[in-house]
Amino acid sequence: MPDFRDVRKKGFDKRAAVVDVLDWIDREVPLLPAESIPVVHASQRVLAADVSSTICVPDFDRAMMDGYAIVAESFHGASPHHPLPMQIVDTSMPGKPATATVDNDAVVQIMTGAPMPQGANAVLPFELVEQQGSQCFAIESVPAKKNVGYVGEDIRTGDTVAKRFQRLRPQDIGLLASVGVSDVSVFPQPRVRVIISGNEIVPTGSPRGVHQIFDSNGPMLTALIERDGGIPEVVFCKDDEDSLCDAISEPADVVLVSGGTSVGAEDLAPGIIQRLGDLVFHGIAMRPSSPTGVGKIGEQTFVFLLPGNPVSCLCAYDFFAGRAIRKLGGRDPAFPYLKSRLPLRRKISSVLGRMDYCRVKVVDQQIEPIAISGASVLSSLTKANGFVLIDPKSEGIDAGELADVYLFQAT
Amino acid sequence: MPDFRDVRKKGFDKRAAVVDVLDWIDREVPLLPAESIPVVHASQRVLAADVSSTICVPDFDRAMMDGYAIVAESFHGASPHHPLPMQIVDTSMPGKPATATVDNDAVVQIMTGAPMPQGANAVLPFELVEQQGSQCFAIESVPAKKNVGYVGEDIRTGDTVAKRFQRLRPQDIGLLASVGVSDVSVFPQPRVRVIISGNEIVPTGSPRGVHQIFDSNGPMLTALIERDGGIPEVVFCKDDEDSLCDAISEPADVVLVSGGTSVGAEDLAPGIIQRLGDLVFHGIAMRPSSPTGVGKIGEQTFVFLLPGNPVSCLCAYDFFAGRAIRKLGGRDPAFPYLKSRLPLRRKISSVLGRMDYCRVKVVDQQIEPIAISGASVLSSLTKANGFVLIDPKSEGIDAGELADVYLFQAT
Numbered sequence: 001m002p003d004f005r006d007v008r009k010k011g012f013d014k015r016a017a018v019v020d021v022l023d024w025i026d027r028e029v030p031l032l033p034a035e036s037i038p039v040v041h042a043s044q045r046v047l048a049a050d051v052s053s054t055i056c057v058p059d060f061d062r063a064m065m066d067g068y069a070i071v072a073e074s075f076h077g078a079s080p081h082h083p084l085p086m087q088i089v090d091t092s093m094p095g096k097p098a099t100a101t102v103d104n105d106a107v108v109q110i111m112t113g114a115p116m117p118q119g120a121n122a123v124l125p126f127e128l129v130e131q132q133g134s135q136c137f138a139i140e141s142v143p144a145k146k147n148v149g150y151v152g153e154d155i156r157t158g159d160t161v162a163k164r165f166q167r168l169r170p171q172d173i174g175l176l177a178s179v180g181v182s183d184v185s186v187f188p189q190p191r192v193r194v195i196i197s198g199n200e201i202v203p204t205g206s207p208r209g210v211h212q213i214f215d216s217n218g219p220m221l222t223a224l225i226e227r228d229g230g231i232p233e234v235v236f237c238k239d240d241e242d243s244l245c246d247a248i249s250e251p252a253d254v255v256l257v258s259g260g261t262s263v264g265a266e267d268l269a270p271g272i273i274q275r276l277g278d279l280v281f282h283g284i285a286m287r288p289s290s291p292t293g294v295g296k297i298g299e300q301t302f303v304f305l306l307p308g309n310p311v312s313c314l315c316a317y318d319f320f321a322g323r324a325i326r327k328l329g330g331r332d333p334a335f336p337y338l339k340s341r342l343p344l345r346r347k348i349s350s351v352l353g354r355m356d357y358c359r360v361k362v363v364d365q366q367i368e369p370i371a372i373s374g375a376s377v378l379s380s381l382t383k384a385n386g387f388v389l390i391d392p393k394s395e396g397i398d399a400g401e402l403a404d405v406y407l408f409q410a411t
Numbered sequence: 412m413p414d415f416r417d418v419r420k421k422g423f424d425k426r427a428a429v430v431d432v433l434d435w436i437d438r439e440v441p442l443l444p445a446e447s448i449p450v451v452h453a454s455q456r457v458l459a460a461d462v463s464s465t466i467c468v469p470d471f472d473r474a475m476m477d478g479y480a481i482v483a484e485s486f487h488g489a490s491p492h493h494p495l496p497m498q499i500v501d502t503s504m505p506g507k508p509a510t511a512t513v514d515n516d517a518v519v520q521i522m523t524g525a526p527m528p529q530g531a532n533a534v535l536p537f538e539l540v541e542q543q544g545s546q547c548f549a550i551e552s553v554p555a556k557k558n559v560g561y562v563g564e565d566i567r568t569g570d571t572v573a574k575r576f577q578r579l580r581p582q583d584i585g586l587l588a589s590v591g592v593s594d595v596s597v598f599p600q601p602r603v604r605v606i607i608s609g610n611e612i613v614p615t616g617s618p619r620g621v622h623q624i625f626d627s628n629g630p631m632l633t634a635l636i637e638r639d640g641g642i643p644e645v646v647f648c649k650d651d652e653d654s655l656c657d658a659i660s661e662p663a664d665v666v667l668v669s670g671g672t673s674v675g676a677e678d679l680a681p682g683i684i685q686r687l688g689d690l691v692f693h694g695i696a697m698r699p700s701s702p703t704g705v706g707k708i709g710e711q712t713f714v715f716l717l718p719g720n721p722v723s724c725l726c727a728y729d730f731f732a733g734r735a736i737r738k739l740g741g742r743d744p745a746f747p748y749l750k751s752r753l754p755l756r757r758k759i760s761s762v763l764g765r766m767d768y769c770r771v772k773v774v775d776q777q778i779e780p781i782a783i784s785g786a787s788v789l790s791s792l793t794k795a796n797g798f799v800l801i802d803p804k805s806e807g808i809d810a811g812e813l814a815d816v817y818l819f820q821a822t
Contacts (some may be wrong), residue, residue, distance in 0.1 A: 039615060039616075039630055040615075040629070040630045040633055040645075043633070043634035043637055043638070044634075057789075057790075058624075059624075060621075060622055066675060093677060094609060094610070094611040094622075094677075095609070095610045095611025095612075095620075095622055095623055096610065096611070096622075097622050111675055111676075111677070112675075113611070113624075113719070113720075115622045153788075154788045154789065154790050155790055161790070161793075162793075167820070168634075169634070169793075169819060169820050170631045170632075170634035170635045170638065170725070171631060171721075171725060171789065171792040171793050171819075172793050173630045173631055173633075173634045174627040174628065174630060174631030174634075174721050174725070174789055174792075175627065175789045175790060175792075175793045176615075176630075177615035177625055177626060177627040177629070177630040177631070178615070178624075178625055178626075178627035178721065178789055179625065180615055180616060180619070180625045181615060181616070182615050182616020182617075183616070198505060198506070199505070199506045199507070200505040200506025200507070200524070201506075204450065204451075204587075204588035204589070204591055204592060204593050205450075205591060205592070205593020205594070206593075208591070210471075211471055211505075211506055211507075211508055211526045212506055213469075213470075213589075214588060214589055214590070214591045215588060215589075216585040216586065216588040216589035217585065218451070218588070219450055219451045219584045219585060219587075219588040220581045220582060220584050220585030220588070221581075222451055222454070222584075223454035223455075223579075223580070223581035223584045223585075224581045226454055227454070227581065234451075264477060264522055264523075265522075266504060266505075266522070308524070309524075310582075310585050310589065314581070314582060314585070338749070377564075377565045378468075378565065378582065378585055378586045378589055379468075379565050379566055379572070379586060381582040381585075381586075382572075382573075382580075382582050382583050382586045408580060408582075409578075409580050
């Protein structure tokens with residue numbers, strides 16, 4: 001019969017402050033070296049370098065309305081009472097320019113976006129032209145340059161069209177494509193291995209023995225990693241030294257171990273990390289998630305030991321692992337949640353020296369703390385639509401006071 | 412030489428009100444028939460049916476702390492001055508329950524999450540037990556049920572754990588997995604064909620002739636469709652009747668045609684839609700995007716004719732095509748942007764009877780309209796971080812007045 005009192009009673013010698021762990025992540029986690037990908041696949045990716053245009057947009061003078069390309073001065077004084085005749089000598093269509101030259105009363109019919117013909121300096125819209133028999137007449141005049149889009153009016157050669165660290169929205173992708181960019185330099189998507197450890201854990205939907213439980217952290221972490229721009233790979237692993245050691249040693253940018261990460265008799269992961277690399281933090285002054293571990297193997301791989309219980313797992317992911325993944329991929333390392341400042345409907349108590357992560361529900365623009373019977377109660381997180389953090393320097397927040405609430409899902 | 416004055420001068424007989432087009436979309440566009448997919452791939456997908464749990468969570472009584480499973484009453488009165496001896500008869504680990512029974516002073520050492528042994532009704536934490544030589548003593552008591560998680564405490568069999576139309580967040584995925592759900596019924600991702608039409612358009616990065624322009628709408632629409640949960644496929648198509656007709660006729664849930672969609676001589680798409688199905692709206696009272704068309708081919712395919720110029724294209728997509736795609740896939744059909752109410756820094760003018768889509772930039776909690784030299788100026792959209800809509804009943808919004816601003820990117 002194993003006796004795990006000794007190892008257990010030790011507990012954590014010392015719990016690190018949340019802020020110190022965040023500082024370490026911000027200091028240690030680098031940006032991954034840039035990669036080049038097609039612009040059509042770059043939506044929501046983060047640019048690793050500024051992009052300058054190598055062309056002008058437009059790069060030829062073009063009509064901005066349907067009508068007639070004219071020499072503006074030739075029709076000066078035209079009016080309904082004084083129509084001036086025009087001779088249509090050619091047509092200019094987008095991609096199919098006119099070859100004739102515009103001069104005096106010789107005009108070219110032209111469509112929006114089509115190249116301006118030689119000699120023309122304005123477009124007279126169709127509405128300002130009348131047809132009488134086979135003859136057309138201008139019944140109004142326009143000044144020179146009217147209804148013409150000139151070279152470089154939108155973008156000039158050398159203009160910066162997108163910046164480093166910009167996360168590409170659909171319109172940014174459109175702009176890059178419009179200046180002929182086919183590939184862009186972006187930060188890679190971090191490769192994240194998720195190791196689900198625990199002999200009692202089985203993948204959801206698998207046959208399950210008595211006292212076994214379905215894994216919820218694998219699918220949840222997969223979704224979280226994808227949200228943060230990483231590429232997840234989930235591995236199930238028995239609670240034995242060799243299997244865990246092998247799973248942790250495979251190459252990856254980030255390794256997450258869920259379960260077996262505290263200081264109990266069967267918590268093997270901390271010792272393995274300590275042996276393979278450096279477990280910089282183990283035990284953090286927060287609730288939930290205090291048994292979280294943060295470390296590094298070699299120069300390339302960041303390791304996060306996440307508590308097995310799902311609420312603690314999500315909390316530890318969002319605070320630490322997600323931050324590293326977001327930073328590696330060039331994203332803003334902060335929580336990817338909207339923040340709002342609203343009054344509390346009921347008091348939240350905490351203790352000095354510990355950061356508390358309180359699940360809440362925003363109802364009628366007020367923050368309602370969710371009653372929690374245990375950190376393993378995942379349904380408390382699905383009922384929540386956000387969380388409030390209680391600073392280690394505070395003993396809580398009173399009813400009616402304003403608090404910052406992070407909202408789980410942006411639309 | 413083609414003469415396109417006749418067709419052009421007709422213009423749009425009548426422009427539909429934006430609100431009528433939106434009503435038609437909301438009325439006509441159905442939900443796609445549900446499909447079943449693995450829960451691990453269901454992040455951000457929309458549930459097509461409520462999900463009930465077929466198990467209890469937990470489904471066995473379990474320890475909520477590390478310590479000793481005891482009969483609470485046996486240690487009543489224990490204190491540091493009155494320690495009571497205990498006999499450790501077995502160990503219970505997660506997935507590895509004890510076989511011995513707890514009774515009187517016989518206790519089982521137990522870890523968090525492990526099954527409660529027979530006879531025990533509470534867990535006495537390690538911290539409340541002292542070892543003297545080989546003998547353990549309880550130095551405090553706990554009431555019955557303390558530190559035990561009972562069957563069904565979080566979720567009971569039959570409880571609804573997720574609802575129809577819920578868009579699955581990481582924690583929802585975790586919850587579904589924890590109750591053993593391996594597949595979920597969701598609305599499919601709409602298949603959207605994007606047809607880029609125009610002889611002058613070449614794919615970005617391709618060799619380009621004089622007076623040809625790089626396509627920006629294909630990559631931009633791809634990103635927009637992906638954002639809205641659709642599966643895009645982009646096809647380039649020459650401006651001829653047969654090619655366009657073939658491209659439009661291929662099966663899809665939604666067909667978008669970019670370019671050649673107005674009433675000009677080379678605008679072939681409207682006639683083709685009219686022939687293959689029903690072009691319900693063509694010409695909409697808005698700026699930009701007035702040459703937008705909306706229709707249907709058969710019972711299954713919705714068609715949107717989007718103006719070729721990129722700003723109008725994005726605007727028409729967001730108003731109409733995106734709405735249909737979001738609705739087909741079970742998402743909220745409204746704009747997928749956050750809305751905020753802020754004061755205008757400068758006046759925006761509009762005209763009665765037309766909906767205006769004004770690109771703006773929010774600076775210091777004020778809305779700054781972006782000066783626009785043309786609807787084709789894509790860079791105006793990339794400089795913007797949102798837009799304001801001017802109602803057809805309004806002639807504009809004065810400086811200092813509050814306006815609703817839609818913000819382009821949520822974090």
